[in-house]
Amino acid sequence: MNIGIFGAGHMGSAMIKGWLRSEAISPNDLLVRGGRRGTAQTLQEELQFKLTNDNQAFLEQDIIFLAVNTPLILSILKELKETLQDKVIPIVSVSAGVSVKEMQAVMGGSYPLAQAIPNTPVQINQGITGIVYAENIASESKELIQTSFNYLGELVEITEDKIGIFGTLAGCGPAFVDVFMEALSDGAVLNGMDRDMAYHVAAKMVASSANLxxxxxxxxxELKDGVTSPGGTTIKGITALEKEGFRYATINAIDTIMN
Structure with missing residues (x-):
């Protein structure tokens, strides 16, 4: 599979690393067009994928991803429409701010398009991605898109009205978990644990609890009840979290993003 991608920022680079880590995609299968910040050039030196400044090069790709800032999506689509002309290559935007309908307004209602929201764990092939397909997308194009994301983790088809909350939970959530792990580690360090050990134990605990x-x-x-013995240490800790509004703070963080 030959994959073309515009952008090598946080999400673009995570996807590139995930594809190459899967070993199903080789550096020669990946064509990247970067921006002005030079992140694509720096990443290319490390990972050895193909780099281009010419949209014509994307004519040889099987699928094209747009991993650029939201304001650039429609302008790049206009460039691609002129470049591709009559050639049909599925295009997937991984920007939360541009809907499939807006993309169709540029490319046409019958063009194979999708909007996807991956999260950063795609770089270790353990991401979860929500995706909205154009209504009339051909089965061959849909299967190609699904295969490309399956290399990166789990793919979930959702409706367009749910893509915002999906992106908030799956996309922003890792940062919330990172803050939580850092705070757990700080508490452990406060009580004498080595910093590196604290990070390792916190990360392993979060990952294994999620897997359970x-x-x-x-x-x-129910899982929480299985840890909280009557009068025990865990319920005392949970009480302290509740006193500080832990649940409300978490719910409010999601709600604040959505509103």
Whole structure:
């Protein structure tokens, strides 16, 4: 599969690393067009994918991804429409701010388009991506898009009205978890644990707890009850979290982004 991608910022570079890490995509299969900041050039020196400044080079790709800032999406689509002319190559935007309908207004209602929202764990092939397809997309194009994302983790098809909350939960959530792990580690360091060990234990605990929920299918509250013995240390810690508004702060963070 020959993949073309515009942009090598945070999300673009995460996807590039994930594809190459999967070993299903080689550096020679990846064509990248970067921006003015030079991040694509720096990444190319490390990963050895193909780099271009010429849209004509994308005519040889099987699929094209747009991983650039939202204001650039429609202008790049206009450039690609002129470049591609009658050639049909599926195009996927990974920007939250431009809908499939807006993309169709440029490329046409029958063009194979999709809007996807990946999260940064795609770089280790453990991401979760929400995707909205154009209504009339051909099965061959849809399958090609699905395959490209399957290399990066799990793909979930969602409706356009849910892509905002999906992006907030899956896309912003890792930063919330990172803050939580850092705070846990600070608490451990405060009580004498080595910093590197604290980070390792916190990360392993979060990952294994999440996997326990996924594999057992149990409600998070049920799993929490399995740790909280009557009068024990864990329930005392949870009480302290509740006193500080831990749940409300988390809910409010999601709601603040959405509103």
């Amino acid at each position: 929920l996924l594999e057992t299918g149990k409600h998070p509250g």
